[in-house]
Amino acid sequence: SSWVQADSGREARGEPALGMAKRFINDSSSIVLEAVDGLIKSTPNITRLDGYPDIKVVVRSDWDKAAGKVSVICGGGSGHEPSFAGFVADGFLTGAVCGNVFASPSQDAVLAAIVATTGPAGCLLVCMNYTGDRFCFGIAAARAKNEYGLNVKLLVVSDDVAIPDAKQPRGLAGTLFVLKAAGAAAA
Numbered sequence: 001s002s003w004v005q006a007d008s009g010r011e012a013r014g015e016p017a018l019g020m021a022k023r024f025i026n027d028s029s030s031i032v033l034e035a036v037d038g039l040i041k042s043t044p045n046i047t048r049l050d051g052y053p054d055i056k057v058v059v060r061s062d063w064d065k066a067a068g069k070v071s072v073i074c075g076g077g078s079g080h081e082p083s084f085a086g087f088v089a090d091g092f093l094t095g096a097v098c099g100n101v102f103a104s105p106s107q108d109a110v111l112a113a114i115v116a117t118t119g120p121a122g123c124l125l126v127c128m129n130y131t132g133d134r135f136c137f138g139i140a141a142a143r144a145k146n147e148y149g150l151n152v153k154l155l156v157v158s159d160d161v162a163i164p165d166a167k168q169p170r171g172l173a174g175t176l177f178v179l180k181a182a183g184a185a186a187a
Contacts, residue, residue: 032056032078032098039085046088049112056098056105057113058085063094065119070186071095073113074126074179076133077102084179092183104132110140115148122151124182128171129158155182 025031033053040046040058047061056078065071074084075097084096095113099105114123123144127137134156144150159174160166 028101032100035078035081036085036098039082043086043088045090046085049116051109051112054106055109055112057095057109057116058088058098059095059113059117060088060090062090063117065117067119068121069119070121071114071117071119071123072126072179072182072186073097073110073117073123074175075099075105075110075113075137076128076130077104083176087176087179087183091187093179094183094186099132104130104136107136107139107143110137111143114140114144114150114152118144118150118152120151122153124186125152125154126175126179126182127154127156128175129156129160129169130171131168 026034033056036048036056036058040048045060045062046058049055049057049059071094073095074087074093076084077099079101084093085098087093088096094117097105097109097113114125117123125137125141127133138154141152141154144152155178157171157175157178158169159171160169162172163169
């Protein structure tokens, strides 16, 4: 059940228990698509790329890749919305690539984001230090360079204060600051 007991004392007194939702999910198989759809309907200047729903990429609709600015793209597994699609805006991200819940986006989705947003100034591709993210973002960056001649730099963020002495720091909270600084510098 997606409900939790909010006040165990009520039930002991013979009163109806009050529950509080942990999450609002209509259907777990469509949660990412619904989140992306809702974000696009409620946020100005963003859209999705063709190929949706297999390619779940949110981009700025006001972006002109020929304008001489560096594109900043990030992404990863969904489940922590509005990250990363919620950061697509002027002075922040140019595009966000959404994987399924807790699963890395495909290299094809990452490549689609790179090709759609990268002009002569290049692209900063940011990912967190998860094996699947490093693999898919790395392959997409290499393909963008080799197949399209695009200037793409991959930055893997690997801060992790949650697990001291982690052998593979994941890159969690620090990613937000990296994205904001990169987006501001690229604006």
